[in-house]
Amino acid sequence: xxxxxxxxxxxxxxxxxxxxxxxxxxxxxxxxxxxxxxxxxxxxxxxxxxxxxxxxxxxxxxxxxxxxxxxxxxxxxxx
Amino acid sequence: xxxxxxxxxxxxxxxxxxxxxxxxxxxxxxxxxxxxxxxxxxxxxxxxxxxxxxxxxxxxxxxxxxxxxxxxxxxxxxxxxxxxxxxxxxxxxxxxxxxxxxxxxxxxxxxxxxxxxxxxxxxxxxxxxxxxxxxxxxxxxxxxxxxxxxxxxxxxxxxxx
Numbered sequence: 001x002x003x004x005x006x007x008x009x010x011x012x013x014x015x016x017x018x019x020x021x022x023x024x025x026x027x028x029x030x031x032x033x034x035x036x037x038x039x040x041x042x043x044x045x046x047x048x049x050x051x052x053x054x055x056x057x058x059x060x061x062x063x064x065x066x067x068x069x070x071x072x073x074x075x076x077x078x079x
Numbered sequence: 080x081x082x083x084x085x086x087x088x089x090x091x092x093x094x095x096x097x098x099x100x101x102x103x104x105x106x107x108x109x110x111x112x113x114x115x116x117x118x119x120x121x122x123x124x125x126x127x128x129x130x131x132x133x134x135x136x137x138x139x140x141x142x143x144x145x146x147x148x149x150x151x152x153x154x155x156x157x158x159x160x161x162x163x164x165x166x167x168x169x170x171x172x173x174x175x176x177x178x179x180x181x182x183x184x185x186x187x188x189x190x191x192x193x194x195x196x197x198x199x200x201x202x203x204x205x206x207x208x209x210x211x212x213x214x215x216x217x218x219x220x221x222x223x224x225x226x227x228x229x230x231x232x233x234x235x236x237x238x239x240x
Contacts, residue, residue: 008212052140057206074223077210078144079209
């Protein structure tokens with residue numbers, strides 16, 4: 001399984017802290033596309049997110065693997 | 080004293096839910112080779128763009144946020160020799176004037192401590208997964224990136240390795 005974590009506004013729009021998906025050999029870009037289709041209510045937010053894989057920022061070409069922990073990271077506002 | 084990079088210590092970079100003790104953050108960077116300790120304290124502001132905030136909530140991806148704070152400490156260690164850094168960021172509900180973030184940097188000479196401290200807060204606003212939600216009398220909203228780099232054309236924050 002691949003665990004996908006949601007935070008902040010994206011979490012509220014999707015209504016879940018995380019989901020688990022079967023490993024389908026996807027890239028980060030393919031996962032984002034899947035989320036956009038599955039959660040149209042969050043499409044505007046999802047268009048502006050970064051993605052981390054196992055706690056490191058990853059680009060759309062990064063390949064996902066079994067047991068990866070992915071996080072959908074809206075624009076940050078700490079400090 | 081040679082110009083060396085001081086190894087970072089994980090316990091100097093923390094996401095906390097309790098009020099931040101500035102003294103505790105400072106104590107982590109006290110060192111006989113330091114001639115200056117600069118502290119930056121970020122507090123909750125009541126007015127943003129004329130709108131009155133009642134309180135804030137901060138949320139973090141805690142494990143990654145602590146890792147990214149450590150990365151900032153590592154970067155500072157590479158740029159400013161013999162520096163020491165500690166950064167605590169609080170999450171949860173914060174009232175006006177509460178301390179959201181405290182940064183302490185010690186260096187042999189003062190100019191470096193000022194520069195490194197500024198570097199740390201700017202990097203926090205770029206790469207650390209922490210989010211702020213403002214609560215007003217008439218609504219609430221998650222606040223996006225405040226450095227106007229929201230779209231991330233490269234898919235990553237600017238300046239990221």
